[in-house]
Amino acid sequence: MKYLKKLCVMLLVLMLGAGLASCADPAAAVSHEPGRMEAHFIDVGQGDSTLIICDGKTMLIDAGDDSQGTAIQNYLQKQGVKRLDYLVLTHPDSDHIGGAPVIITKFDIGQVFMSDYTKDNKTYEKLVKALEYKRLAYQTPEVGSEYALGAARVRILGPAGKYGNPNDASVALMIQNGDNRFLFTGDAQEDAEEDMAELSGDLSADVYHAGHHGSKTSTSEAFFERVRPSCAVISCAEGNSYGHPHAQTLNTFRMNGVKVYRTDEEGTIIAVSDGKEIRFDVPASETWKAGEPTGSASSGKKPADGTGDPTGAEKGGMASAAEEPAYILNTKNKKFHRPECDSLPAVNRTESSESRESLLSQGYAPCKRCNP
Numbered sequence: 001m002k003y004l005k006k007l008c009v010m011l012l013v014l015m016l017g018a019g020l021a022s023c024a025d026p027a028a029a030v031s032h033e034p035g036r037m038e039a040h041f042i043d044v045g046q047g048d049s050t051l052i053i054c055d056g057k058t059m060l061i062d063a064g065d066d067s068q069g070t071a072i073q074n075y076l077q078k079q080g081v082k083r084l085d086y087l088v089l090t091h092p093d094s095d096h097i098g099g100a101p102v103i104i105t106k107f108d109i110g111q112v113f114m115s116d117y118t119k120d121n122k123t124y125e126k127l128v129k130a131l132e133y134k135r136l137a138y139q140t141p142e143v144g145s146e147y148a149l150g151a152a153r154v155r156i157l158g159p160a161g162k163y164g165n166p167n168d169a170s171v172a173l174m175i176q177n178g179d180n181r182f183l184f185t186g187d188a189q190e191d192a193e194e195d196m197a198e199l200s201g202d203l204s205a206d207v208y209h210a211g212h213h214g215s216k217t218s219t220s221e222a223f224f225e226r227v228r229p230s231c232a233v234i235s236c237a238e239g240n241s242y243g244h245p246h247a248q249t250l251n252t253f254r255m256n257g258v259k260v261y262r263t264d265e266e267g268t269i270i271a272v273s274d275g276k277e278i279r280f281d282v283p284a285s286e287t288w289k290a291g292e293p294t295g296s297a298s299s300g301k302k303p304a305d306g307t308g309d310p311t312g313a314e315k316g317g318m319a320s321a322a323e324e325p326a327y328i329l330n331t332k333n334k335k336f337h338r339p340e341c342d343s344l345p346a347v348n349r350t351e352s353s354e355s356r357e358s359l360l361s362q363g364y365a366p367c368k369r370c371n372p
Ligand SMILES: [Zn+2]
Pocket: 047, 048, 093, 095, 096, 187, 212, 213, 305
């Protein structure tokens, strides 16, 4: 109840101050003293990793897959980051937590926010071990709770319920700097989007980090109507096997005049907010090019991300059965690996759910380390 009251007061304040701001037009009212905030949508191939810096305070949201830990570490160090005040791991899929052990080991970490959805696999085990090694405990933040990030405020929107799949159980949050709002929902899908809307009311944002890499299982029409972003950022890899982003999501953005920025086209993208305006360091994409799913559709196996299935048929409890892809391919040297192999390719990498025989027949050779 207490937080509900607080939420109502806050919503009133926000309704007065925000909602008008867009990427290009400065808004009139200021809800609180803004700082300079940067959002770095780091190119981690297929996966998410976003660094937020505001007044010297830092938050990392997700850490890509296990091939990306060191690359993210290097990127953070290049930005002068020594400490992460917050590490948010939205949900335990490998393309969000795989690189986290490196980050946890190499940086001084303040608070760790994680989903209450846990997994029983090597990737998750490594994460838990890294946390133990650094004597860090994680918490699943409560919906409605707020945290300071320099002058910016972070409001928790999800997980807004208990879910049978990791994507819906994503930690979701709104970061507000002055009049500018950035929304991050991890891989939350329609059910979770609905719950968020119900619990948190005002979801309007200027920049929307497109849920689930622009998959059509996220960004439902009702949710989009509530967010009404002027800009959307899509984190995905060029030619990813899941078919991210989906044409339907791109259409929603296009029809509504949303500027789209994509890491598969531009690499790392930086958005800077001064509390009134948001500027991107790259031009908006004009390709409107949808991804094309490969591999997973024919064999019926599910990719690591749970819901890459373009039919979106696993909405509900089914996605909890989400498995790692059968193999990780290096398309250049034509080797295939187990997903948990410790020498997975960082480039020329594709996930495949095809059978061993099928890969052999295509000229792929098994990795000598993991012996798939
Ligand atoms: Zn994902």
